[in-house]
Amino acid sequence: MNINFHLMTLICRLVPAGASLGLILSNVGCTSPRIDRELSDIPLGSRYQPSNLYSVPELPKDFRRVAILPVHLEKDSEADPKEINSIILAELRRIGRFEIVEVSPDILFSLIGTSRLSTLAPFPEDLMTYLQSQLKADGVLQTDLTSYRPYRPFEVGIRSRLFDLNTNSPLWAVDEVLNAGNKKVYTGSRHYSLGQVHNKYPFEDSYSALRSPNRFTAYSALTIFQTIPGYSAASAF
Secondary structure (H helix, E strand, C coil), X not given: CCHHHHHXXXXXXXXXXXXXXXXXXXXXXXXXXXXXXXXXXXXXXXXXXXXXXXXXXXXXXXXXXEEECCCEECCCCCCCXXXXXXXXXXXXXXXXXXXXXXXXXXXXXXHHCCCCCCCCCXXXXXXXXXXXXXCCCCEEEEEEEEEXXXXXXXXXXXXXXXXECCCCEEEEEEEEEEECCCHHHHHHHHHHHHHHCXXXXXXXXXXXXXXXXXXXXXXXXXXXXXXXXXXXXXXXX
């Protein structure tokens, strides 16, 4: 059994990534083009943190099931409504704050005569009744895509709100625009690519979300929805 092989493997796994790692690895003989590439692809700097938001400290303990309305787009938006809805739902499921139930555009139209409801519009009582009685929802989340630029530098604007159907009170609201030209957004999207986008070598790197408008939208949505409050330790699932 080759002890040096095991030593090199252990070092490759346990030495923290940093400026000196390449030198350490080269001295023990476990460098490779893949390792060198991964070392040079570590994003540095602060990530973007949404700040234009309102949030309660924690979600009510009986707030478990949330209806998700179709994303509202501007009339001249270049975004595909189905793709945006799919991205929003996927990122909400990723954070896993609560159980979600989708309200389709067709259902929404049958209830209130429009397939998409802006966060700026009054909330219809008929819709509120349906969400509570038929879907057994405790809350509702609305999202507006306020800005969308599918060419570089990508830009995504999201205005969203979450409120309690039982008390009709807001729990969380946000209005942000993420532009890939912003250094912190750029860095955050690279971290998202490394952590959430799973391409096979040699195609995996930290720039995936900066090449695809859909992936940049997903990064933007996750960054924003991660600010939704959680539950207290006593009321957690």
